[in-house]
Amino acid sequence: MNTGSAEKIKPGVLKPPLKWAGGKRWLVPHLLPLWNNYSRRRLVEPFCGGLAVALGIMPAEALLSDLNEHLINFFNRVKEGLVIDISMENDEKLYYTQRTKFNQLLKDGRQNTAEAAGLFYYLNRTGYNGLCRFNRKGLFNVPFGSYKKITYRRDFRPYSGVFKSWCFQAGDFENLDIEKTAFIYADPPYDVEFTQYSEKAFNWEDQVRLAHWLHGHRGPVVLSNQATGRIIDLYKSLDFKIHYLQGPRRISCTGERTPANEILALRG
Ligand SMILES: C[S@@+](CC[C@H](N)C(=O)[O-])C[C@H]1O[C@@H](n2cnc3c(N)ncnc32)[C@H](O)[C@@H]1O
Structure with a gap:
């Protein structure tokens, strides 16, 4: 397999190497038309998770961050050519x-x-x-x-060529230092009562903190989240455009399959 730069490997050829809750592979076809207008910019994902979006889009440059330091250590080791x-x-x-x-x-x-x-x-x-x-x-x-x-x-060396032009960083989204022109795609934990991707739950105060932080960015922003009333109101109040999407059917904590209603909130 080609181990060259991000531009040489087609989007979607390298699969996300980990299983990760809330993976957004299904969202890539909806994100691509938005990204294509800005594809020379740096992609910033403050909640990169299992990299379904970055590997589906294949930006030449990216800053991929997540609170989970084990996840980020794994990606940094893959970047070094983990075997x-x-x-x-x-x-x-x-x-x-x-x-x-x-x-x-x-x-x-x-x-x-x-x-x-x-x-x-x-x-x-x-x-x-x-x-x-x-x-x-x-x-x-x-x-x-x-x-x-x-x-x-x-052997993760097929990923390392691509990862060389991507930067991986562990921490809270608010600690990121982002240039004005960057394209931000933010995929925080869903606004639901019982969500815990890491030791620290992402609560309503975090959702509000994130919305204001995204609002402060001068470049293009795309946020995905569950279409709860309060999330829609929050992003509308900050002048984001809302797109409604039907997500894939997911298994709820009770084992019931429910259609998920999602939104994309856009700015810039
Ligand atoms: C919905 S998942 C992202 C999934 C990712 N888009 C994918 O396709 O695999 C949300 C991520 O947010 C991370 N997270 C939770 N709280 C965070 C915070 N305060 N700052 C940054 N990342 C956080 C979690 O570790 C989790 O990986």
Whole structure:
């Protein structure tokens, strides 16, 4: 496979390497027409998650950020040409052994290493529903998953050429330093009562903080979120244009399949 720059690999050829809650691959066809007008700009994703959007769009330059430092460590190691050499099998005993090893690295302050990235990948593919959850002590506590068959990748070098022109940063969205012309695509955790992608829930104050932060950006902004009344009112009150979308059917926490109503809020 071509390991050259972002321009040489077609959008969508490299699949998101991790399972990630709230992945927006389905949204890429809606985002592309908006992005195409600005495709020479830098793409900034303050909530990059599993990179479904960046890999679907393939910008030449990007700043991809997320609060989850393990996710960002993984992408930074992939950028360096990660090749995983630990045992990876869909086996319960091995899963808990590797989970203990990963947690020992966290206890030792060695979470930003290639070894932690390899273990994080294995736990993500093998653990329950690809969840990323930590206990109060900050230790990864997702149980073994229930997949029939898992395909593991060891060699991430096909991604590294593309990732070389992308910058990965861990932290809260408000800490990002963004040039005026950047194109921001923001995909925060949905505005729903029980959402927790990381140790710290993204609450209503965060949604309001984000809306005002996005409003302060001088360049183009696209935000996606659940179409709740208060989200629509919030973005309308800040002069964003609202587009309504029908999202893919998702499984709710009660196991019921519900159609998700989504919005895109646009500015600039
Ligand atoms: C809906 S997911 C993004 C999914 C991503 N667009 C994709 O396609 O995979 C939301 C992300 O926001 C991150 N997050 C939560 N709170 C945050 C904060 N305060 N600042 C930055 N990222 C945050 C979570 O770790 C999670 O990865």
